[in-house]
Amino acid sequence: MRILHFADLHLGVENYSGGINPETGLSWRLHSFLAALDEVVAYALNNDIDLVLFCGDAYRSREPSQTHQREFARRIWKLASAGIPVFLLIGNHDLPNAIGRATTMEIFRTLEIENVIVANAPGNYRVETKAGPLQVVALPWARRSALLSREETKNLTFDEVNERLERIITDRLNQEVAALEQGLPAILAAHVSLSNAKYGSERGMIMGHDYVLLQSNVANPAFDYVALGHIHKQQVLCENPPVVYPGSLQRIDFSEEEDEKGFFVVEIFPKKQERRVSFEFHPVRARRFLTIRVNVGVQEADPTQAVLSAIARHDVTDSIVRVQVAITERLAGLLSEGEIRRALKEAHFIAAIARDVARERRQRMAGWSAEGITPREALKAYLEVKKPEVEPKLLLEYGERLIQESESEE
Numbered sequence: 001m002r003i004l005h006f007a008d009l010h011l012g013v014e015n016y017s018g019g020i021n022p023e024t025g026l027s028w029r030l031h032s033f034l035a036a037l038d039e040v041v042a043y044a045l046n047n048d049i050d051l052v053l054f055c056g057d058a059y060r061s062r063e064p065s066q067t068h069q070r071e072f073a074r075r076i077w078k079l080a081s082a083g084i085p086v087f088l089l090i091g092n093h094d095l096p097n098a099i100g101r102a103t104t105m106e107i108f109r110t111l112e113i114e115n116v117i118v119a120n121a122p123g124n125y126r127v128e129t130k131a132g133p134l135q136v137v138a139l140p141w142a143r144r145s146a147l148l149s150r151e152e153t154k155n156l157t158f159d160e161v162n163e164r165l166e167r168i169i170t171d172r173l174n175q176e177v178a179a180l181e182q183g184l185p186a187i188l189a190a191h192v193s194l195s196n197a198k199y200g201s202e203r204g205m206i207m208g209h210d211y212v213l214l215q216s217n218v219a220n221p222a223f224d225y226v227a228l229g230h231i232h233k234q235q236v237l238c239e240n241p242p243v244v245y246p247g248s249l250q251r252i253d254f255s256e257e258e259d260e261k262g263f264f265v266v267e268i269f270p271k272k273q274e275r276r277v278s279f280e281f282h283p284v285r286a287r288r289f290l291t292i293r294v295n296v297g298v299q300e301a302d303p304t305q306a307v308l309s310a311i312a313r314h315d316v317t318d319s320i321v322r323v324q325v326a327i328t329e330r331l332a333g334l335l336s337e338g339e340i341r342r343a344l345k346e347a348h349f350i351a352a353i354a355r356d357v358a359r360e361r362r363q364r365m366a367g368w369s370a371e372g373i374t375p376r377e378a379l380k381a382y383l384e385v386k387k388p389e390v391e392p393k394l395l396l397e398y399g400e401r402l403i404q405e406s407e408s409e410e
Helices: 028-046 066-081 106-110 158-178 201-205 303-311 339-343 375-386 391-410
Strands: 002-004 051-054 086-089 116-118 123-129 132-139 187-193 225-229 235-239 242-245 262-269 276-283 289-294 320-328 349-358
Touching: 002 028, 002 225, 028 066, 028 262, 066 086, 066 106, 086 132, 086 187, 106 116, 116 123, 116 132, 123 391, 132 158, 225 262, 242 276, 242 320, 289 303, 303 339, 339 349
Parallel strands: 002 051, 051 086, 086 116, 132 187, 187 225, 225 242, 289 320, 320 349
Antiparallel strands: 002 262, 123 132, 235 242, 262 276
């Protein structure tokens, strides 16, 4: 049985957009996110995938635009109409702003789309695939208000509330595990934060406070695989059973510059005694983020050329680029931003050309104070420190004349 596991699509992220595609009327940023989703769909259609498992957060907004919903539905329909079951788990960004309103996935249940399963409540879902039945225990994002009343949380700290939530969710998971049918493969699909996970760009997208579970809460040996969503950084937290975050499909910001983006393909091999599970990460062609750092030396004759040379050492084509220039106060005024932008014309988007300007320290004349020396002594000391190319004796003579003229006028 082959399962494709991905999460955190976040259609609707529009930072570093690069404008509108005149042919479609859609932003280039949306095209980037849809292109990544298209790679997922194409892989599933062409590689004998038995189930596509999406672990939450289809959209950036809890109330996505009709366009975003249309584009997502088109791709889900493409999978479902090809006979591939699609399991959609509700994430925190998929929940409405108020209880009673529909989730962003509700339309699939309302229309009873064949081969599309929407898990908007905890439970055990039996999914029929061409490789046989699979049990999916679902743990969608839980509203705190749905699990604990206001009266129960009135005098509790956030940590105490989190402990109660953890206990309630763990008890519910244990009930679902106890109800699993022996002999059939079983996985857990959860949209949660685990305490030992490494966070990514989702920190800037959190709505309210996250509740956090321990890995031991979900890593139950009854599961062949634990499929997670919510954390944007791809990571494997445990291998027995596998506890896996696939991460987001596209880079959100520069904090993910070095992160690889993609999805996992999971294979569950049936055996008489015990099942064997393998899983492999498959990258997608996510939009590249690139930071070019340039340190312009104090002796640099042409600071702009130093930056252009640094840019030339990178392939900026179709990348979201920022340039960070460390430069002295004296040279900062010689920097031509226009020339730098022209050198970046092949980039998809120029996020910033930032200057880190360092104030130059004036060389002090050791042993002297401005109040305690005469103008003649100050000039002589200055020439000794600076060591000009012109003969110091000649400069002293000219200086002496100027000082005398100034004194005679006074």
